[in-house]
């Protein structure tokens with residue numbers, strides 16, 4: 632059962648999430664050498680990234696990777712990796728080690744194959760996974776209209792190539808099984824257009840309609856929704 636935390640506005644939700652995530656990662660780093668933060672891209676996480684970058688943390692012991700990536704190189708404006716580098720890995724946070732999903736492979740399928748040993752080498756459980764929710768209910772790059780949706784929801788493989796009909800680029804997405812290999816999950820959602828969608832996502836209905844439900848309904852990992860209208 633997801634915990635719903637409501638804030639007055641997106642900045643306040645981002646600041647609260649940054650405190651939550653920093654506390655979670657600090658707890659890991661008190662008892663282990665390294666921990667992993669998995670973040671999403673898109674537009675919503677920018678204020679969160681800036682707030683988290685300002686948090687005192689042993690950044691040099693942190694590994695940052697992505698829940699999903701668009702099949703574009705890091706100099707492309709749609710790159711999630713570029714977003715993270717620009718807004719999160721700044722100042723002291725630049726000491727964190729970034730593990731990108733994009734590589735100069737010929738296809739997203741080849742990149743997914745190449746990522747298997749890279750992701751397997753990351754310490755588990757991850758310290759924190761931070762997700763967003765697209766306006767069609769996608770989470771990471773598990774899109775409702777993607778032919779690979781069932782695979783993404785069911786596979787034990789860590790990552791898959793996704794070809795969503797509605798999105799401008801093919802994607803790489805961590806599988807649901809991998810997103811759930813975390814001590815904690817947070818979903819950051821803001822803005823009026825997503826209010827009704829979040830209400831629907833928290834209600835009944837098939838996961839295939841709104842894949843974010845797969846995260847909200849699971850009971851294996853605590854999940855908090857940081858929500859602002």
Ligand SMILES: O=C1O[C@H](COP(=O)(O)O)[C@@H](O)[C@H](O)[C@H]1O
Pocket residue numbers: 671672673674675676698699700701711762763764765766770771772
């Ligand atoms: O394309 C993506 O969209 C979702 C949601 O993004 P937002 O711009 O609506 O916040 C994001 O979580 C995902 O990482 C990204 O690749």
